[in-house]
Amino acid sequence: MKALIIDDERLARNELRRLLENFPKIEVIGEAANADEALNLIDELSPDLLFLDIQMPGKNGFQLLEAIEGKVPEVIFTTAYDEYALKAFEFNALDYLMKPVDMQRLAEAIQRVEEEQIHEVERKEGIKLLGEADQVFVKDGEKCWFVKLGKVRLFESMGNYVRLHFDDQKPMILKSLNSLEERLDPKIYFRANRKHIINLAWIDKIEPWFSGGLLVTLKTTEKGTATEKIEISRRQAIKFKDLMSL
Structure with missing residues (x-):
């Protein structure tokens, strides 16, 4: 160790x-x-x-x-x-x-x-990694969804909760981002920074950002939800380039 x-x-x-x-x-x-x-x-x-x-x-x-x-x-x-x-x-x-x-x-x-x-x-x-084809049950208050993970473009840490971004919905689940990261297929879902995990398939644009980081723009949804811009930190930008380069 x-x-x-x-x-x-x-x-x-x-x-x-x-x-x-x-x-x-x-x-x-x-x-x-x-x-x-x-x-x-x-x-x-x-x-x-x-x-x-x-x-x-x-x-x-x-x-x-x-x-x-x-x-x-x-x-x-x-x-x-x-x-x-x-x-x-x-x-x-x-x-x-x-x-x-x-x-x-x-x-x-x-x-x-x-x-x-x-x-x-x-x-x-004993853990099965979850990929884009897997469906998960999400409950937030009185609302419930059965959603394919491939539709989830962004996971956002909110203290002890994680907010899922899919379509025009943003429900929260009681789970830490770290524990969620362990369940997600790293070939599809990337830890951009302390607060965000992004679905690589939803990346629309990448541009250089401050201090060696990157700024990622996610695709607009079919329902026209406003695009999210997520910063990939300097440390994670190095891993991102290694992962996505030939």
């Missing part, structure tokens, strides 16, 4: 790396001293696990997790402050280790990581 250590204290990073040498299944592939460095490394190295400090200059550990585009790695918080424990588990952290990190507590955390990895493999093996 590939791990990234994120902590603004160099001594803390060195000590944690030393302790992790006792766990051969954990490969430390990089270190970051702040959230900006971490975001670049996460995008470049695709770690499976983050050992994440909370209090850091600039973005804190929670803000870092909120800024990650796409699938968030597993997280073990390492911090000198116990008052953030409840909030940490709101972010689905596997564990919360107090500094200085105790070897026994670290071993317990690593055990949770390994168990979670097994569960993740079993869960993915």
Whole structure:
């Protein structure tokens, strides 16, 4: 399992790396001293696990997790402050280790990581990816739809909900964008940024955008619904170009 250590204290990073040498299944592939460095490394190295400090200059550990585009790695918080424990588990952290990190507590955390990895493999093996020909049942309030996914041009995150855009309808379902992304065929549906997944078949126009990103214009629907313009972030633009190029 590939791990990234994120902590603004160099001594803390060195000590944690030393302790992790006792766990051969954990490969430390990089270190970051702040959230900006971490975001670049996460995008470049695709770690499976983050050992994440909370209090850091600039973005804190929670803000870092909120800024990650796409699938968030597993997280073990390492911090000198116990008052953030409840909030940490709101972010689905596997564990919360107090500094200085105790070897026994670290071993317990690593055990949770390994168990979670097994569960993740079993869960993915049981999941059927949904493509454009699949039909799904959608209920929002008193209204219901049975819609082919190929008609859904855009999925938009709205907090704990996702808004589906098809025809002139925009119902919401109680699901996170990350969990939905795991169910969708990546050859058809692309994570454009933190808030949007687009149906590649609905792209009408692509143009360069700020900071190395792209701006995608989606096709107008048969019912004449106004076209949506979605920004593909700089990080995701690199993946998009790789995916769509010869």
